[in-house]
Amino acid sequence: MPAPSNISTDTGKTPPPLSPAPRHWLAAVFADRVLRLLAAGTLVSSIGRGVFMTVTVLYLTFIVGLSVAEVAVVLTAASAVGVATSMLGGILADRVSARRLLVSFVAIEGLALACFPFAGSFWPAVVIACLVVGGNRGANTARSAIIGRAFTGSERVGARAVLRTVQNIGVAVGGAIAAVPLLINTPQAYYATTGVAAAATLASMFITVRLPGRVDAARHADSTRAPRGGRSVWKSPRYLALAVLSALFGLQFGLAEVGLPLWIAHRTDAPIVMVSILLVINTVLVIALQMPLSRGTHDLRRAGNVVAIAGITMALTCGIYSATAGVGPGLAVALLAIGMTAHTFAEILSSAGTWGLSYELAEPERVGEYQGMFAMAFSIGMMFTPGIMALTVIQNGMAGWVVLATIFLGSALGMTAIARRAAVNAGQPKT
Template sequence: MTTTPADTVPAPRQTLRVALSDPTLKILASAILVSTVGRGIFLTLTVLYFSRFVGLSAVEIAVILSVSSGVGVATSYLGGRLADRFSARRLLVGMVAVQGLAIATYTFAGNFITAVVIACITVGVDRGANATRSAIIARAFNGPNRVNARAVLRTITNLGIATGGMIAGLALLAGTADAFRGMMISAGVVYILSALHLRRLPTRVDAPRHDPANPAPKRGASPFRDRRYVLLTVLSGIFGMQFGLAEMGVPLWISQDTSAPDLLISVVLVINTLCVVLLQVPLSRGTDDPRRAGKIVMTGGALMAVACALYALAGGAPVIAAVVLLCGAALLHSFAEILSQAGAWGLSFELANPVQAGAYQGMFGMGSALGAMLAPLVVTATVVDHGPLGWAILAVVFLASAAGIALIARRASTTTALA
């Protein structure tokens, strides 16, 4: 294996600049940057808005999140299937615009039932749009460029959400219902603006049209009959619960079970954001090779297991030791997240039937949606209820799911070599 001299390795900013020289990726990235600013505003304010101004209880809010996540599991696959049958460009434009309208209408949710309906529309359309966007990437790029595109877009997503979260701080400072409503309506408008920009995508991102003069390409069996891909989807969804752990489990653990100050919750978030922005693109290189993708996911699983151990050790440590352990755990957690995502993206593209790009990417998105839906329950049943034992259980779960993905990748690379 050849190595690149250190002085020739491009900086993250240069890497992004080179990647964004592609017109299609530039359109997707600029649209995502705009929409995720709105998403950052939305994520920061929604739960507080329901609690403070609508008067919903914590249980009602949890039900809203779980039910809407369940809808997202179904719409992930539906979005991918539709992207194989209709114009993926127009479909994505329409979904993002509908999502913007739904976010703006959150301000009219005055009771539990209305909030559930709006949340289901918002999350459902969001998951469908994600699957459609993945299908577009699968068609617009090839080989390593697909994973690179996903890495660039994820970097842009983190920047946008962080920016939106800071903007939402203005509403938090004001603390009034009108400030919350005005900011959430603005988030919806931002989504609609990003949808208009997506209209510039080229026609080549659409599924091939059926030509009566030529026989249609053989589409093969449903992705649900592809056992290898189904298993990859399930295992990736299980490992994806680490997002729920970061969003819910780690903040609760820091505030309730360690001697560290609550301010460390923000520090952990900053560590994660910086790592993703700086490292997601360079660490995603080469994952179009299934064997390398599998090794990267396995490395991520090992780092995640060590991170769980450090989180657990912080529970009984003095303040300074707890802060050091938690920051170390957050750093390893961030690397595990970056590597697992990079490897899973590569496998999700390389092991899919390219003729059914939408259906396969839609099913892979179902795994992520299912992991997001189950994560709060799993985190509660492990870390929240059982402390260090719960962390140990999660470490085993993450390590086992990573090992399963690595095994799939190794067998896939062996099969390809033999062929």
């Protein structure tokens, strides 16, 4: 696929070429203005996100007083809104200023976080959670569209890897901040912490508003009403299949966040503190390895091969996790640590491979729409994750792990087949 135009929409002139990709991700952040601003904004907003992710369920349960069923409804409704805003953000990013769109979604998320102390009952909690998650998912899609326009080829995957590394750092910091209300356990502590989350999210808005005009769609920048080129994502069966398969493999995120904690609590003799330890293992490995393991995945064949390795690794990981049932606490802890290490490698490789494919197989003129579809499919998968985890590993044990392993391996090999066919059509030589 041809790369998107790198023509500046601020002046109509070609901007200076991006610096060669630095070897260290921190150097990459300072090498380009767009990446520098995106990284700074992502770091600050991720601190707020980390706080929100850590305290939300406990806040709704212990402070608002919702039942488990009501909390599940709140989170499901919020996820459903996130599905819609994921696609909406992508469509709008091709039609309006992506910078202003990103700022608008971040503002919605931040203001909604600031309203959490007023969520004193079920329905206000539903509305506020929907605004928070909707704003966050829309902002993520807008960022993806911005990356698609500001960078080309390997630079896109490198930029996504940098932002994911920065995001993990921010979420870790936010999680540490959220430990304060968990220790104090008073309504006032929760209110103050959600205020910190809101302030961090809104602060990121003032960073991203400084992005240059070249990240906007050419149609918006030129103020023309000419029809956009490129085929609609709804008319691209290959891309739709890629999005669906990627969403299926994305269940591995839900496994780490929902399935594994429940498995540890109900099916193993490992101490429950292993949930936190496994999160630390995952975060540290992603920060350390996302950048180096993402190199070269803009190449279609390499992206396909990387995803295949991720699928095989994830299938083996399911076997390791399943072996933790019925063994002593010490062995269960060791197996869980080994499993999370393999799980994280699969997560890193799959992310890198699907990033490359999601950009290289998209129509350059509709990068926002295509990224919106990709994000929407992922959001749909995450919405159904709790139910899928309950039906597989929690209720059916070994049989459930076999089903999950089959899903991971099958979806990965499907994406690999798409990548290889696309490489042949593009005339890429076999390596």
